Amino acid sequence: MTINLKAPQCKPVSESKGAQMHDLVQELYPICRSITGDGVRQTLRILQQHIPLEIKEVPTGTPAFDWVVPKEWNIRDAYIKNERGEKVVDFAEHNLHVVNYSTPVETYLPLAELKKHLHTLPDQPGLIPYKTSYYKPDWGFCLTHEQYLALEDGMYEVCIDASLEDGSLTYGEYVIPGESTDEVLLSCHVCHPSLCNDNLSGIVVATYLAKALQQQHNKFTYRFLFVPGTIGSITWLSQNEEKIPAIKHGLVLTLLGDEAGFTYKRSREGNYKIDTVVEHLLAESGKKYQVIDFFPYGYDERQYCSPAFNMPVGCLMRSQHGQFPEYHTSADDLAFVKPAQLEESLIFLEEVLDVLENDATYLNTNPKCEPQLGRRGLYDSLVGKSDKKSREMAMFWILNLSDGRYSLLAIAKRSGIPFKIIKVVAGVLISHGLLIPAVYNAAE
Amino acid sequence: MTINLKAPQCKPVSESKGAQMHDLVQELYPICRSITGDGVRQTLRILQQHIPLEIKEVPTGTPAFDWVVPKEWNIRDAYIKNERGEKVVDFAEHNLHVVNYSTPVETYLPLAELKKHLHTLPDQPGLIPYKTSYYKPDWGFCLTHEQYLALEDGMYEVCIDASLEDGSLTYGEYVIPGESTDEVLLSCHVCHPSLCNDNLSGIVVATYLAKALQQQHNKFTYRFLFVPGTIGSITWLSQNEEKIPAIKHGLVLTLLGDEAGFTYKRSREGNYKIDTVVEHLLAESGKKYQVIDFFPYGYDERQYCSPAFNMPVGCLMRSQHGQFPEYHTSADDLAFVKPAQLEESLIFLEEVLDVLENDATYLNTNPKCEPQLGRRGLYDSLVGKSDKKSREMAMFWILNLSDGRYSLLAIAKRSGIPFKIIKVVAGVLISHGLLIPAVYNAAE
Amino acid sequence: MTINLKAPQCKPVSESKGAQMHDLVQELYPICRSITGDGVRQTLRILQQHIPLEIKEVPTGTPAFDWVVPKEWNIRDAYIKNERGEKVVDFAEHNLHVVNYSTPVETYLPLAELKKHLHTLPDQPGLIPYKTSYYKPDWGFCLTHEQYLALEDGMYEVCIDASLEDGSLTYGEYVIPGESTDEVLLSCHVCHPSLCNDNLSGIVVATYLAKALQQQHNKFTYRFLFVPGTIGSITWLSQNEEKIPAIKHGLVLTLLGDEAGFTYKRSREGNYKIDTVVEHLLAESGKKYQVIDFFPYGYDERQYCSPAFNMPVGCLMRSQHGQFPEYHTSADDLAFVKPAQLEESLIFLEEVLDVLENDATYLNTNPKCEPQLGRRGLYDSLVGKSDKKSREMAMFWILNLSDGRYSLLAIAKRSGIPFKIIKVVAGVLISHGLLIPAVYNAAE
Structure with a gap:
């Protein structure tokens, strides 16, 4: 059932994450996956060497809304x-x-x-x-x-x-609990056989994202789903309806290894926070990208964004399904996905989650005129910093807009200053007592 | 009182509607119309050979808001x-x-x-x-x-x-009752003497539109007004104030026979449903057109859109009044209006009314994830259709957006799929029980 | 303390206002101003020869929100x-x-x-x-x-x-009472030494604007502040918090003498009436200009637009601070500011205030259809006027939109007809009883 490929070799620990992810693609490539069967089980067991995901089995014949789990x-x-x-x-x-x-x-x-x-x-x-x-x-x-x-x-x-x-449908699920029971959903399809971009790329990037998240303290609870396309997400949704309201943000991950720029497909509503965050980071990345509106075709966002659920779930891709010649052919092979692009996709997703984790609304404690920054040494603290001017303007913007209506992300958007600078400077202002948290709202 | 023109000849029944309408223009052209007098009466009597319109007389001296019916x-x-x-x-x-x-x-x-x-x-x-x-x-x-x-x-x-x-002001009125007492108003001015585009074109297109509507079952009641400009619409409004609230959509019809593309002049509000419908159909027509904002000059939309009434009435034209060299000259003659353009205007208006008649909001009966279309033979039903891909996407769009917030027209707009395909596919989904009507609202 | 400059000479009364303002710049140029001290006092005393402003002194050590009045x-x-x-x-x-x-x-x-x-x-x-x-x-x-x-x-x-x-901080204040206690604030900074554009230009234009306003009957009360930058506005705000709510519109005046087109920096909200008025007048001026969004850097709008106050205050400039080579150098001298530009700035500000003073919402007393203008001689009244067509369209627009939702300014914007024509024509309609005031709201 496997084709003749070089066996994975032992790699030095210092290998880049991009190379590590490409190695994992290579390990998974020979397996013949489908929407059910041993190929999916074998795939998930290999992922268990990286993250402690649970392998779930749903018996043939189980109803799932308008569908039934097939043989x-x-x-x-x-x-x-x-x-x-x-x-x-x-x-x-x-x-x-x-x-x-x-x-x-x-x-x-x-x-x-x-x-x-x-x-x-x-x-x-x-x-x-x-x-x-x-x-x-x-x-x-x-x-x-x-x-x-x-x-x-x-x-x-x-x-x-x-x-x-008769048998079962197999999928993987991994929940990383956070400070809040509010959840971020990351979903990828695991049903395609030897196709690398679609969707070994999504599988390995999701795995490495989970690996990174499990090592840190998170505000949100993260739920990773490794499901067969369509029937997998439908089955999960039908068996977990009560979990849906807790999902405040989500992304379907697919086609993340080719050399095109990012494509972000918005959620059905188009203006959920996940949309705002991804679009802001793409816009400030300085790289080529495209943002497209939701349409009811593609991957499992079709189910997450069905009218009864209308979940805040977008889809991150590089090339768009059906829009590149290698799509759904044997040319979607190991050479088509690149370590550098896998790594760039991972880093971008980490930035997205960093904004979700850290965005919050603060109140300026000195809202009447500007506080005297010089007296507090806040100008001196910038001396010699390469981004001195951005940080100085960030101080003014954060103080000016922190009236309860603007979160840090909203400030980043209005000021044009990258979120990561806004975040750091907000921390400085908090430490000087110039900023205090407004009401906490993870779903904001 | 008539000028030397070839008499109308007997035409075969199979003649195109464009040619029939041009013949009617030719029959009406020699008559000297004005805002009152026998010219209007003679004109309306000729129209009575096509549609059973009522000829109304309002005596000289009758007050009409700030005006008085003249001698x-x-x-x-x-x-x-x-x-x-x-x-x-x-x-x-x-x-x-x-x-x-x-x-x-x-x-x-x-x-x-x-x-x-x-x-x-x-x-x-x-x-x-x-x-x-x-x-x-x-x-x-x-x-x-x-x-x-x-x-x-x-x-x-x-x-x-x-x-x-002392005498009277004469106008024609023809009401075609529909299932609902909600009305669509179609109004044209009948006061201009031998000018073909302005407005024999509007008169004959209105007449043929009424001819078509009277032969079919309609949701809306249709009210056609053939009135002298300004004083005619003012007189009608002053004598029929109680009828105004029932008018949910309306169009002033004029300048519909020349060779320019369509000009749509929006209602005063600019976002009534009639505006949305006409603009959507123009946009998807693939032809040259222009949409212009309301301004308080032009034809009887000035009165229908006066501040106390602010009716949902736009104005459909081809060339715009005052913007073509033949305007208000003897060059606006029989050669200036064309059978093909008269017919295109009629067909476009029929499409507009088709959307008004058929737009409605439905609810997906399987709103949790996608229903299984294959099981119901819905993919097979598309095999061999030239617009298979559009119909397949139309199924997905209608199911995805039928949450009560999107009418079929709204779905057509968001999906970019022509309304006529959305309408047909919605019918298929209804017949499979996948779609049911939401609350009926003719004025929506 | 003064540098060698030609003494001001006696000028003929008929000299243009631009030349008069430039003379005043020349008189003030040699004085060494700062945020406190005799330079400011000497400056304000010279202004007292033009307008009866009050010179206020706030002692060293007085707290002003997060600040303290310095030595x-x-x-x-x-x-x-x-x-x-x-x-x-x-x-x-x-x-x-x-x-x-x-x-x-x-x-x-x-x-x-x-x-x-x-x-x-x-x-x-x-x-x-x-x-x-x-x-x-x-x-x-x-x-x-x-x-x-x-x-x-x-x-x-x-x-x-x-x-x-120990001493005091000195500033000037001049209030011209109007019919209403609602106020318009005009603020300029007086702390810069021998720099002409920044901000003797703002000082002299403010002075001449006050001179003009004190000679006429005004709807609004006008408050002029001549304050040292930052600490001056902070001090004023801290001592006059109860006056802030009455300020309905405001402008910071600076950099008004160079040869660049106008730059308007919006208020923090960006859609206050002052923003609408200035942007409309710039747009219809036919001249080169730019409108920029608020940012928390620049002049005293930083304080007026701090989050607790969020006042309706924009900033009118020609060149933008920091964006021209003469900025904050000895090249910002008497030659850099021009009489013609000072005068143009003054005239533009008078137009802005004219709109604020005269904008109001009226009701068409004949809202059902158009009133009969010809009967009232309103067409004849236009004969021979060079702007006949604009005035005629202004009549129609005013009558059509005066439903209580549109002020004259809103009518000017929607119609594209200059406010000054709308204002005059509205006056004609009022005199014919066709228009009556809707509810008065100075802050509208």
């Missing part, structure tokens, strides 16, 4: 042999060769009949497409168009040694 | 003769030759005196201008500047065989 | 002599040569030690910078970089014959 699919082998007994298509060579969720088959067919079950990309003749048939019993093979054209007339032996039986 | 004006003949007894200006040749509402005159004048009563367009020397003097007793002739320059010194005989006497 | 600073003489006894830097030649608020010094220093107290502008080697050290006891000299480079090694005699003692 479990597992595959052992699959091939097409020609009359000479040569394997012309071989699942052992690439997981994408079999239509995901294919029913078991063992038969002989003439080429004309076989072709009804073959999928290719005529415009990308060297690539294998990725196809699924989860909810309509069917079988098929995916191959390069070059392979397809080389098929000779004659009879073919077709074998798909798979099972589709 | 009735009728004209039989008018000319200017030179010393040789030759008619140098002759009303029989063109209705525009006499200043509309001229008082009767029979006199001899030297050229210098006569000139005080002559109106020309020096910059458009081949055209006769259109002039009126409704509320200030006066008389005059309009002629081409070429005619004017050719006038020789000497005495002239001037005759205007007109009457200005 | 009073006065200077008689200051110089640096070389070993040959030659004055190489001489306060008598330019007030800027001494760091404002320098502590008294009489000592001998080698050049290397002296240099620690010297300030120059290496990039503008011919200009003397302007430096202060109000709240940190220190002394220093400012000189051109050319002078600095010419200093020879050796010992120098340094003398600053100044005093820093």
